[in-house]
Amino acid sequence: MKDKTRVIMVKLGLDGHWRGITTVSLILKNAGMEVIFAGFQTIESAISIAEQEDVDVIGLSIHSGAHIPWTRKFVEALNERKLKDEFVLVVGGVIPDADVDALREIGADGIYGPGSTAEEIVRSIQEKVKEKRI
């Protein structure tokens, strides 16, 4: 088993709010994870990098308000490739509390909206990775 948790950080579509993703990337790096900062990707390219790089976690940063459709499409693409159980899928950005349940139902393992702290994000990701590895 790998020692370090490997994470790929992705922005889908045209949404270019970049400080969220760079900040969380740094937080994860400082917490000892290996972070692949992939930036703008399509769903297909993001999944193929995730596979090639054998990551544990895929992080989607969505600040456009379109977190539900993007997450749904991403999960569908993972399911088609029978890869959903291979990765922990986490979503961060401007996500209202009202959408958290819907995202969880769609298949997001971790959801980090405004006000999430660095500790919360790191702890949650570590727990999810642990569960997945068992």
Add this chain to the structure above:
Amino acid sequence: MFNEDDIADIKAEKEKWVEKAGNHKDAETFRVTPSGIKIKNVYTPEDISNLDYLKDVNFPGSYPYTRGVYPAMYRERPWTIRMFSGFATPEETNKRWKMLLNSGQTGFSAAVDLLTFYGTDPDDPGVDAEVEVGTTGVPLYSIRGVEALVKDLPIEDISVALVTEPMTAVALTSTYFNVAKNNGVPLARVAGTTQNDIGTMCIGYITRDSLEPDKLLKLACDLIEYCTAMKKAPRWNPINFTTYNYREGGINAVQEIAFGFTNAIDHIEELLKRGWHIDDFASRLAFHLSADRNFFEEIAKYRAARRIWARLLVEKYKAKDPRSIIMKYHVQTAGSSLTAQQPMVNIPRTAIQALEAVLGGCQSLHTNSYDEAICLPTEEAVKLAVRTQQVIMEETGVVDTIDPLAGSYYVEWLTGEIETRILDYMQEIETQGGFVKALASGWLHGEMQKAFNERQNAIAEGRETVIGINSHQENDREETYAPFKTNALAAGVEKERLVKLRKERNSQKILVLLDRLRADCTENKNVMPTVMELMGEGATLGEVAGVYREIWGIWDLPIAV
């Protein structure tokens, strides 16, 4: 402003006061503003003894414009209530704009969707239209959309701000000009603003498949040259250096103004290189600033910025026309100061920031809605934000006298202190080769990231207080209102509009014009005349931006972690 004897007396009295009031400890304890300026517990004439009223402050509407750009300010003309708004489809946004107009808004401002911002069309195979169309703003990629947006609105009397950046600024402005002309408002009379700000699309925010910064500078200057220098649209502000968007990334008030002014300097230099005189275009260089958390620092920032801009234009660029020298700006209250927790607290936050903008002498103002930490604003929330401005304008009396804080020992001292720090930081950017070079090298991104991380840490460690985050927290995170949702059917509406447009327009003519645009780009000509024709013929933003990308290639953004 005071004679030496007075200052000596005041100094002596202050020592006694410190002694008597038991202020020994407090007198030596500084508090620090978000820009890192150390603040004493009290200020006296001693702190501004070097200030020369006529030289440094003077009257409103008089050089160096510290007290405001117009002699009568709000007594003659209140600031414009201009709410940034757009979502779903042009028709739905048109309804929201009418509601805002009925609520007392006095200027329009179009928030465009990501496709419009980026220069692509809903039928482009490289984008997911269902997800992107109308999600963060109104889709305006062709003349049909803009026609629907302004339908039955009094655009001959009320100015419109088009909030899009150099990638699509020329094309969207051309589209608007065509629509205005068709609605009986000729170019000579059309009033409004295009944001057209390189920094916004490169550091405040980033765009996928962007152009190299020097190409964006070229496009931005094409619009300024056409509208202002060539006098084709003399009432249009072809650029609005949007320091607001940089500030939102976490930088401080000093950095905000220094980023904006060094950016403006690069545009000035480019236009001078093209052979124009400073007075041919400087009168229409406008700004869009932030009103952030620290009340007095923000007010001092506006006053200092006007003074620096006036002196820069006169001393360095030898501007003669007073209109070239005044720094006019729109203000937006700080979205980054809003919290998802206890959202109603955002109402007083915004009101206080709006008051800063007004006491600082803004020309137009957007107040954020309380729900904007989590969604686009609901109708109810946005109306409350408009009313907030109206309370300041009509009830408080703060507009009755101009620059009422002038002469405050603290405000005048802080204005001078901020001014010095802005000039120093501008020098630092200049040593990086100026704004555009520092952008291309990634230096500016580094400064932004550093500032953002520092602010996150300050909040996490409690050095900065945010109600609801690290002070007066409540465990209940239930939202007390239903978040606004955009219309999921927007993509279908827009695709249909596009199919119809492509059928109706003269495609042959557009192909010829697109070839002419390719030649303009290759030969480094001003693209505006060709794009004006293209948009009038029904070309799309995606077609125009597609030519830029084809001829100039894509910029690999210097962002890494």
